[in-house]
Amino acid sequence: MDCRTDHGRSIKRIGAAECVHCPVRERGLLGQADANGMMAIRANVDILRFPVRTRIYAEKSAGEYVYSIRSGLVKLEQQSGDGRARIVRLATPGTTLGLELLFGASYRHTALVLHSTDLCRIPVRLLRTLRDDQKELCDSVLRHMQQNIDAADFEITQLSTGTAQARIARLLLHLSADNATDARQWIMREDIAGLLGVTLETVSRTISDMKRRGLITEEQHHFVFDRPELERIANC
Amino acid sequence: MDCRTDHGRSIKRIGAAECVHCPVRERGLLGQADANGMMAIRANVDILRFPVRTRIYAEKSAGEYVYSIRSGLVKLEQQSGDGRARIVRLATPGTTLGLELLFGASYRHTALVLHSTDLCRIPVRLLRTLRDDQKELCDSVLRHMQQNIDAADFEITQLSTGTAQARIARLLLHLSADNATDARQWIMREDIAGLLGVTLETVSRTISDMKRRGLITEEQHHFVFDRPELERIANC
DNA sequence: CGGTCCTTTGAGGTTGATCAACGCGAGTGG
DNA sequence: CCACTCGCGTTGATCAACCTCAAAGGACCG
Numbered sequence: 001m002d003c004r005t006d007h008g009r010s011i012k013r014i015g016a017a018e019c020v021h022c023p024v025r026e027r028g029l030l031g032q033a034d035a036n037g038m039m040a041i042r043a044n045v046d047i048l049r050f051p052v053r054t055r056i057y058a059e060k061s062a063g064e065y066v067y068s069i070r071s072g073l074v075k076l077e078q079q080s081g082d083g084r085a086r087i088v089r090l091a092t093p094g095t096t097l098g099l100e101l102l103f104g105a106s107y108r109h110t111a112l113v114l115h116s117t118d119l120c121r122i123p124v125r126l127l128r129t130l131r132d133d134q135k136e137l138c139d140s141v142l143r144h145m146q147q148n149i150d151a152a153d154f155e156i157t158q159l160s161t162g163t164a165q166a167r168i169a170r171l172l173l174h175l176s177a178d179n180a181t182d183a184r185q186w187i188m189r190e191d192i193a194g195l196l197g198v199t200l201e202t203v204s205r206t207i208s209d210m211k212r213r214g215l216i217t218e219e220q221h222h223f224v225f226d227r228p229e230l231e232r233i234a235n236c
Numbered sequence: 237m238d239c240r241t242d243h244g245r246s247i248k249r250i251g252a253a254e255c256v257h258c259p260v261r262e263r264g265l266l267g268q269a270d271a272n273g274m275m276a277i278r279a280n281v282d283i284l285r286f287p288v289r290t291r292i293y294a295e296k297s298a299g300e301y302v303y304s305i306r307s308g309l310v311k312l313e314q315q316s317g318d319g320r321a322r323i324v325r326l327a328t329p330g331t332t333l334g335l336e337l338l339f340g341a342s343y344r345h346t347a348l349v350l351h352s353t354d355l356c357r358i359p360v361r362l363l364r365t366l367r368d369d370q371k372e373l374c375d376s377v378l379r380h381m382q383q384n385i386d387a388a389d390f391e392i393t394q395l396s397t398g399t400a401q402a403r404i405a406r407l408l409l410h411l412s413a414d415n416a417t418d419a420r421q422w423i424m425r426e427d428i429a430g431l432l433g434v435t436l437e438t439v440s441r442t443i444s445d446m447k448r449r450g451l452i453t454e455e456q457h458h459f460v461f462d463r464p465e466l467e468r469i470a471n472c
Numbered sequence: 473c474g475g476t477c478c479t480t481t482g483a484g485g486t487t488g489a490t491c492a493a494c495g496c497g498a499g500t501g502g
Numbered sequence: 503c504c505a506c507t508c509g510c511g512t513t514g515a516t517c518a519a520c521c522t523c524a525a526a527g528g529a530c531c532g
Binding site: 078079080081082083086088099100102103108109131132135138141142143145146148149150152153155156157158160161162166167170197234235236 | 314315316317318319322324335336338339344345367368371374377378379381382384385386388389391392393394396397398402403406433470471472
């Protein structure tokens, strides 16, 4: 059965959540649940697939679900002081979105899909119930909040500080665990710009320049880096 | 009895924590504890007074205390990409510092006192113990983490976005609940700069300019604002 | 093959960083 | 009491970084 978001794109239901088979079980929000918890999860948590450019939820809208990312890439935007959208952070598999619902009725960000994303849709109600008799879950929630804080701090100190060149170098290094980035973690110029607080053109110019200088080789949405040199630039 | 910080300034112990008399009890971390909890708190939590410019803790240093701010103002710095210190957020009464210790051994930020600050020094160990038999406390911790996240997001969308003028307008409005700011919430040019990611000189120039245009009147560390006009500027 | 989406590039203007000097009030010590 | 210093704020000149507006190139798709 498919369901539809408020803006009309079709979201596929993949199945019921089975933590045992979860690709991110250790890092996920509910992975540590006990047998009783698992039962409740199977009954209440669906796995959904969101295509690129769909919205998971909107800033200031009311909601009753928290989302745990199984795969894909999501950007969290918030309206900035000048009324435009500023990307506050990227969310990767293992991250939980919407935990702010534990204390308020509405989402703090607009969550938009950058790469096709599978996520577990968890009713906040379930989270509250489970928490009452499982202190491990409370721990897990805290851990995920800390993860959000760390990501926010990273955004401030690494991605909103220094020259455009340095910010880009830091982002590229951050997005790529190893020496290359595959299409999976590719994000387009506009989103890089939104994340760094610079314009799309500046991003394009800077990356082009890095390519000319041989720091970056790009082959169909796939970067290869001169990592040491990028690190040098990142530390400026 | 006084104790000394690692950098030699004397920190005064004011007394044992008595939540009943706490100026920020409703907002504080432990305010909702039950009778048993109160007893444990009295025995384990001290109230300390940190003078201006003292350090509460340092980034990456190990620690075993979480701090709940009763009064004063604290800046949280983190080393930025270029090696300099970037102010990540300001912490005001009711805020809890160092909650990251619940999951790791070391602090994420350097906490520096901007205005003389009283805080409750809470052993993380106590926090863990209390949490096991009081789910309200778990809630309280989560709430405080959410508060940190909100502050971080504010820093990104409001204070690291837009022109220097707009950022300053937003900060000034944010720091002042009402039409004026008293000396209590005054912070100096250097810290405004660190918070906004601009230079001290730019802050000075911009504020001087605002004064000349009559948007701001400053009388010994005490601003009075033309609030509507500042709000107009903030939305640019 | 025409259209759409993303990226690249250019020209010109603005903003803010940098370096440097000076002002000014609050201590501090002779 | 005065001279000195120190911390903080202000101001100026110059230059690099970045934004804005505009146009054009390339990839992908129906």
